[in-house]
Amino acid sequence: MTIRVVHYLNQFFAGRGGESQADCGIEVREGEVGPGQLIGRHLGNSGRIVATVSYGDNAFHVDPERSAAEVVNAIARCRPDVVVAGPAFEAGRYGLACGYVCRAVQERLGIPALAAMAPENPAVEQFRRDVYIIPTGRSAIDMAHAAPPLAAFAVRLASGAEIGAPEQEGYLPRGRRENVFVERRAAARIVDLLLQKVRGEIYQTEIPAPAFDRVPPAPAVQRIEAATVALVTEGGLVPKGNPDRIESTRPTRWGSYDISGLPGLPAGDFLSIHAGWAPETVNENPNRMVPLDIARELVREGRIGALHERVYVAVGSSCTIENAQRFGREIAGRLRSAGVQAAILTAT
Amino acid sequence: MRLELARHVVQSLEFGRRTAFEDGRLVVDRDEIRALVLGDPNVRSVEIEIVRPGDRVRIVHCMDVVEPRAKASGSGEVFPGFLGPPVTVGSGRTVVLTGVAIVSTGTWPELTDPWWSNREAIIDMGGSASRYSPYSRTRNLVLSFRTAAGLTPAQQDHAIRVATLRVARHLALTARDRSPDEVETCELGQARGGLPRVAYICHLGSLGALYNTYLYGHSVAGTLPTLIHPNELFDGAVVNGHHRLASERHPTYDHQNSPVATELMQRHGRDLNFVGVILMRSLAELPEEKERLASYTAKLAKLLGAEAAVITRQGGGHAIFDLMTTCQRCEQVGIKTALLVNEMAGHAGTDVSMIDFVPEADLMVSAGNHEALIDLPALDRAVGGDVLLGMPGRAVDARRLQLRWVFGANSQLGVGCLTARAR
Numbered sequence: 001m002t003i004r005v006v007h008y009l010n011q012f013f014a015g016r017g018g019e020s021q022a023d024c025g026i027e028v029r030e031g032e033v034g035p036g037q038l039i040g041r042h043l044g045n046s047g048r049i050v051a052t053v054s055y056g057d058n059a060f061h062v063d064p065e066r067s068a069a070e071v072v073n074a075i076a077r078c079r080p081d082v083v084v085a086g087p088a089f090e091a092g093r094y095g096l097a098c099g100y101v102c103r104a105v106q107e108r109l110g111i112p113a114l115a116a117m118a119p120e121n122p123a124v125e126q127f128r129r130d131v132y133i134i135p136t137g138r139s140a141i142d143m144a145h146a147a148p149p150l151a152a153f154a155v156r157l158a159s160g161a162e163i164g165a166p167e168q169e170g171y172l173p174r175g176r177r178e179n180v181f182v183e184r185r186a187a188a189r190i191v192d193l194l195l196q197k198v199r200g201e202i203y204q205t206e207i208p209a210p211a212f213d214r215v216p217p218a219p220a221v222q223r224i225e226a227a228t229v230a231l232v233t234e235g236g237l238v239p240k241g242n243p244d245r246i247e248s249t250r251p252t253r254w255g256s257y258d259i260s261g262l263p264g265l266p267a268g269d270f271l272s273i274h275a276g277w278a279p280e281t282v283n284e285n286p287n288r289m290v291p292l293d294i295a296r297e298l299v300r301e302g303r304i305g306a307l308h309e310r311v312y313v314a315v316g317s318s319c320t321i322e323n324a325q326r327f328g329r330e331i332a333g334r335l336r337s338a339g340v341q342a343a344i345l346t347a348t
Numbered sequence: 349m350r351l352e353l354a355r356h357v358v359q360s361l362e363f364g365r366r367t368a369f370e371d372g373r374l375v376v377d378r379d380e381i382r383a384l385v386l387g388d389p390n391v392r393s394v395e396i397e398i399v400r401p402g403d404r405v406r407i408v409h410c411m412d413v414v415e416p417r418a419k420a421s422g423s424g425e426v427f428p429g430f431l432g433p434p435v436t437v438g439s440g441r442t443v444v445l446t447g448v449a450i451v452s453t454g455t456w457p458e459l460t461d462p463w464w465s466n467r468e469a470i471i472d473m474g475g476s477a478s479r480y481s482p483y484s485r486t487r488n489l490v491l492s493f494r495t496a497a498g499l500t501p502a503q504q505d506h507a508i509r510v511a512t513l514r515v516a517r518h519l520a521l522t523a524r525d526r527s528p529d530e531v532e533t534c535e536l537g538q539a540r541g542g543l544p545r546v547a548y549i550c551h552l553g554s555l556g557a558l559y560n561t562y563l564y565g566h567s568v569a570g571t572l573p574t575l576i577h578p579n580e581l582f583d584g585a586v587v588n589g590h591h592r593l594a595s596e597r598h599p600t601y602d603h604q605n606s607p608v609a610t611e612l613m614q615r616h617g618r619d620l621n622f623v624g625v626i627l628m629r630s631l632a633e634l635p636e637e638k639e640r641l642a643s644y645t646a647k648l649a650k651l652l653g654a655e656a657a658v659i660t661r662q663g664g665g666h667a668i669f670d671l672m673t674t675c676q677r678c679e680q681v682g683i684k685t686a687l688l689v690n691e692m693a694g695h696a697g698t699d700v701s702m703i704d705f706v707p708e709a710d711l712m713v714s715a716g717n718h719e720a721l722i723d724l725p726a727l728d729r730a731v732g733g734d735v736l737l738g739m740p741g742r743a744v745d746a747r748r749l750q751l752r753w754v755f756g757a758n759s760q761l762g763v764g765c766l767t768a769r770a771r
Contacts, residue, residue, distance in 0.1 A: 153554075178717075187688075194657075195687075205711050206712055206713050206714040207689070207702075208701045210701055212705070249466070273462045279461065296767070317665075
């Protein structure tokens with residue numbers, strides 16, 4: 001079977017002109033154009049480029065989602081088995097356009113797509129999770145090296161073959177963990193690996209060390225007896241009825257609740273909806289999750305300046321890192337604009 | 349300690365007039381099983397069904413899975429502390445019915461707390477999702493229990509557990525006088541010098557009622573790490589009482605067949621010297637308690653002369669701190685470690701796999717990402733209930749959900765062939 005390939009280029013590589021032509025719109029041409037000739041040669045008998053779609057670097061980015069949709073519509077009419085974008089080398093706008101196009105092709109047409117660019121291209125960080133990217137050198141001098149793996153991987157994707165690890169297949173790691181079945185069960189694998197470790201042989205962990213986002217603590221508050229302090233919790237302690245409908249697990253939102261005039265959090269009025277722990281003790285006395293009673297005492301004794309009169313509540317249970325980071329930014333923003341100098345964070 | 353596992357391979361499981369085992373055929377008399385179970389006034393009713401690999405059936409509200417085993421000789425009873433006094437087991441001969449399992453199902457409608465929103469557990473016997481659960485591959489006798497009114501959830505749980513274990517023993521006794529298909533001898537004889545001394549550190553989760561593990565009938569909560577012989581596992585010394593997060597739950601079946609203990613035993617004297625199993629309670633709430641448990645475990649392993657240890661985790665969330673602390677304490681006293689753990693990398697596999705890590709954890713084996721989305725197909729029939737807890741629609745409906753709801757799919761005891769890879 002000969003696979004049908006559509007190739008995406010920017011206006012420069014499509015031979016429509018340099019920077020002065022970056023405002024030009026979409027163009028569809030039959031067959032291969034520019035670098036497509038080299039890619040087509042490496043496709044050999046396995047496939048051929050049936051059409052080339054190009055767009056100006058500036059024009060594309062006026063509204064990239066819309067431009068990508070326009071490109072997808074044009075591509076759909078060519079009925080390809082796979083879409084190849086680039087190589088964009090280190091060109092930022094071009095690389096991003098390749099990313100938008102490939103992602104939109106996959107999502108809307110359900111056919112595979114791949115791009116090629118330098119690992120330094122800013123589009124890599126933005127699109128590598130969603131799009132297969134074949135690494136290239138930084139400039140078009142590398143074209144001769146970039147074309148063969150690009151053509152080969154296009155054929156692999158179009159054939160529906162199971163795609164292996166990045167180091168085997170030659171694409172940039174997408175930062176994804178995918179479940180796969182292997183031949184031997186985990187108990188057998190772990191004993192093999194442990195024996196390799198004991199013998200001093202080379203061994204390969206199945207889970208690399210996770211990269212955590214280390215947050216340096218803010219400088220210490222100089223005069224805590226004059227500072228406004230806020231209470232923030234990850235423990236899902238919400239007013240009865242959960243007015244903001246914060247999810248008990250995999251949360252997407254947080255809440256903030258007025259505590260002015262309350263000497264402490266009364267049992268029954270606040271309940272923990274966090275799904276990751278047994279909340280009985282805290283539901284009997286919510287102050288053991290958000291220490292309002294003690295904080296009031298500290299204010300009375302003059303040991304802290306004042307208490308911020310809202311409590312901020314999130315849920316940590318199975319929260320994605322992305323959402324947790326957003327919650328943190330949003331809550332910190334509110335605290336800062338309310339003139340809070342310190343926060344006590346409590347957790348399950 | 350020498351134990352013979354007399355295995356009888358069950359090739360067919362069916363209902364009949366009299367419970368009996370002959371020529372690979374296990375016949376179950378429903379009335380007899382019902383009478384056995386209803387002998388306990390705390391059990392109000394039980395529905396009994398048979399499901400087989402390939403049936404387009406979804407078992408829901410699963411609580412535990414147990415392999416039929418019974419003592420033919422040697423001290424004690426299987427599941428000591430539940431079915432007999434807690435005398436030491438692991439020697440003599442034990443009858444095993446292979447290829448068949450008892451699956452208990454039940455639920456607690458009174459548990460409305462979000463903490464309990466995570467208690468659904470599914471086994472698909474047929475269809476595309478049946479490849480995920482190890483218990484999709486056994487012929488299953490499904491016992492769907494209702495308990496008497498007025499019991500606490502913990503009392504209900506106890507009644508169902510004891511009833512399930514009783515049925516497991518009862519069925520295995522039918523084969524006691526038959527000649528087995530295979531006899532496997534389990535013992536840790538003198539290993540030749542020079543082989544690496546390897547311990548198995550098995551974490552057992554305990555976080556209160558309905559999230560518990562039992563050793564000789566007693567909850568591991570509050571216990572210090574302890575040493576047992578792998579044969580004790582094979583005789584049911586460890587029993588599951590954990591009813592959350594299905595894919596990483598450790599049913600009794602997997603302790604009876606402990607994959608790591610089995611692997612180490614099979615390689616004992618050949619590739620390594622298996623020095624014993626250390627059971628450590630995990631999921632302790634306080635940091636000092638976690639430290640005490642991890643340090644104690646490393647000390648026990650050192651006293652055994654272990655040079656290396658396999659450590660298996662139980663549960664999610666802060667169980668990772670137990671795993672990492674145990675790893676670090678072991679490595680600090682010169683014991684090389686390998687950790688068996690599943691991942692929580694998000695629906696798309698793009699999140700960080702775990703929330704704690706120590707640099708010593710340089711060798712981890714993955715039991716897959718339990719947050720990955722899978723598609724359950726529509727099936728013909730559901731057993732154990734009509735709905736999935738906390739989810740809309742009918743139990744038999746097609747739906748996309750996280751792998752974490754599939755019983756045993758991400759076992760950290762090492763049962764499965766599922767792993768996660770960088771892509």
